[in-house]
Amino acid sequence: xxxxxxxxxxxxxxxxxxxxxxxxxxxxxxxxxxxxxxxxxxxxxxxxxxxxxxxxxxxxxxxxxxxxxxxxxxxxxxxxxxxxxxxxxxxxxxxxxxxxxxxxxxxxxxxxxxxxxxxxxxxxxxxxxxxxxxxxxxxxxxxxxxxxxxxxxxxxxxxxxxxxxxxxxxxxxxxxxxxxxxxxxxxxxxxxxxxxxxxxxxxxxxxxxxxxxxxxxxxxxxxxxxxxxxxxxxxxxxxxxxxxxxxxxxxxxxxxxxxxxxxxxxxxxxxxxxxxxxxxxxxxxxxxxxxxxxxxxxxxxxxxxxxxxxxxxxxxxxxxxxxxxxxxxxxxxxxxxxxxxxxxxxxxxxxxx
Numbered sequence: 001x002x003x004x005x006x007x008x009x010x011x012x013x014x015x016x017x018x019x020x021x022x023x024x025x026x027x028x029x030x031x032x033x034x035x036x037x038x039x040x041x042x043x044x045x046x047x048x049x050x051x052x053x054x055x056x057x058x059x060x061x062x063x064x065x066x067x068x069x070x071x072x073x074x075x076x077x078x079x080x081x082x083x084x085x086x087x088x089x090x091x092x093x094x095x096x097x098x099x100x101x102x103x104x105x106x107x108x109x110x111x112x113x114x115x116x117x118x119x120x121x122x123x124x125x126x127x128x129x130x131x132x133x134x135x136x137x138x139x140x141x142x143x144x145x146x147x148x149x150x151x152x153x154x155x156x157x158x159x160x161x162x163x164x165x166x167x168x169x170x171x172x173x174x175x176x177x178x179x180x181x182x183x184x185x186x187x188x189x190x191x192x193x194x195x196x197x198x199x200x201x202x203x204x205x206x207x208x209x210x211x212x213x214x215x216x217x218x219x220x221x222x223x224x225x226x227x228x229x230x231x232x233x234x235x236x237x238x239x240x241x242x243x244x245x246x247x248x249x250x251x252x253x254x255x256x257x258x259x260x261x262x263x264x265x266x267x268x269x270x271x272x273x274x275x276x277x278x279x280x281x282x283x284x285x286x287x288x289x290x291x292x293x294x295x296x297x298x299x300x301x302x303x304x305x306x307x308x309x310x311x312x313x314x315x316x317x318x319x320x321x322x323x324x325x326x327x328x329x330x331x332x333x334x335x336x337x338x339x340x341x342x343x344x345x346x347x348x349x350x351x352x353x
Contacts, residue, residue: 015310016331016348019056020063026345029090029268029316030330034137035097036322039330040066041347042090053089053104056347066092068106069120088113091131096139103142105131115144124157124166132179136186141207143169143180143189152176154191156207169210177202179224181270184231188253190215192223199223201236203253215251222249224270228277233298235271235280237264248282250298260301265291268316275321281307281329281352283314293317293331295352310336311348319352326351 020027025045032039036058043052054063068087092104102118113129114122124130128147135142142157144166154177155166170177175195182189189204200222201215216222218240225236235250241262248264248271251257265283272281279297284304286292290312294304313334322328330349335342 014350015308015336016329016333016350018346018348019058020054020347022344022346024344025052026332027347028332028345030318030332030347031092031094031269032318032320032328032330033094033097033102034320036320036324036328037097038094039347039349040092040094040102041330041332051088051090053092053106055092055102058349066104066118068114068116069122089116091133093133093135093142095135096137099139103133103135105133105144115142123162124155134181136182137184138186141182141186143182143207145176145178145180145191152178152194154180154189154204156189169204169207170212179270181225181227182207183227184229190225190227190234192225201225201234201251203234205253213253215253216257224266224268226270226273228273229275230277232277235260235273237266237271246285248280250280258298258301260296260298261294261304265315267318269318272317272319274319275327281317281319283317283331290337291315293329307352309333309348309350310338312337312339313342313345315345327353 025043028042028044030041039056053066056063066089087107089104089106092102095101103115105113106116107113114125115130115133116122126148130144130146133142133144140159145152146155153171154169156169157166175193178192180189180191192199193202198220203213203215204210220239220243222238225234227234233250233252237246238249246264246266247262248260249257250260263285265285281295283291283293291314293307293309293314295307296304311333315332317331320328329352332345333348334345
């Protein structure tokens with residue numbers, strides 16, 4: 001089947017629906033809970049230089065704002081508020097649905113950044129910014145990047161021993177380690193190493209006995225790695241061919257990266273995998289067509305399928321398989337094709353095949 005025929009039969013069950021209210025800021029970085037029962041996203045207010053975090057429960061009318069605790073209230077409500085303050089809260093990571101928890105990075109009154117739980121408690125606080133948390137699929141570990149050692153190193157928290165200091169995984173004086181992601185089985189960590197030579201991907205194959213393995217050794221930037229749900233592959237963005245263009249790649253640990261698509265829009269949380277690990281959904285960097293959304297099968301990367309979201313100016317997106325068995329898409333977009341006014345981005349959701 002040709003690309004033209006595929007575009008004539010776009011993939012969608014219904015047009016996307018906005019779930020975030022209209023505000024004077026850009027919504028970004030949507031992320032579904034592991035069962036699709038909740039959806040978190042951020043709102044970036046450029047004028048105020050602040051970022052707010054919200055959690056939306058499908059079927060309700062209003063997302064709830066999440067704030068780093070500033071004193072007062074109970075331990076179970078301190079992290080939530082409906083208004084006030086200029087604190088920054090972002091980079092949420094969900095625990096398995098059965099735990100009903102999440103962790104995020106937020107600024108404290110001193111404008112330092114720590115990790116906080118959804119119950120309002122700081123998680124392993126220390127001087128120096130903490131960020132990029134990621135919770136393992138089994139709920140046993142959280143990996144994050146921290147400047148507590150004077151640079152960006154990776155640390156691991158054992159959820160069964162949160163009263164103990166986190167374990168340091170990396171220590172390289174000439175680089176910073178960023179965007180760590182635990183494999184679905186919680187055993188390995190892929191991350192970005194940033195140095196004067198650029199940004200490349202590395203993996204810790206076994207966090208119980210840390211050693212480092214290089215995945216890429218390319219010029220420019222390789223970033224935002226994400227594991228496939230089955231843990232066999234890693235998708236990432238790269239500017240190796242052209243520093244002004246972002247391309248999408250997939251690799252296996254120890255394998256040779258394969259190009260999936262040239263000229264994509266980088267999603268804040270990294271490439272979005274289909275729940276069955278057979279492909280990815282991404283935004284094509286195409287101004288003339290208002291940055292459309294595509295689905296691509298790894299078996300046929302030359303034949304992507306248009307996802308008819310009905311939205312324009314698409315950027316960050318995320319996918320999840322819900323408890324209803326359907327695959328749900330969340331995307332940050334400037335509006336619908338039918339909108340007469342398109343200004344700040346909102347979060348839209350839709351069911352896809």
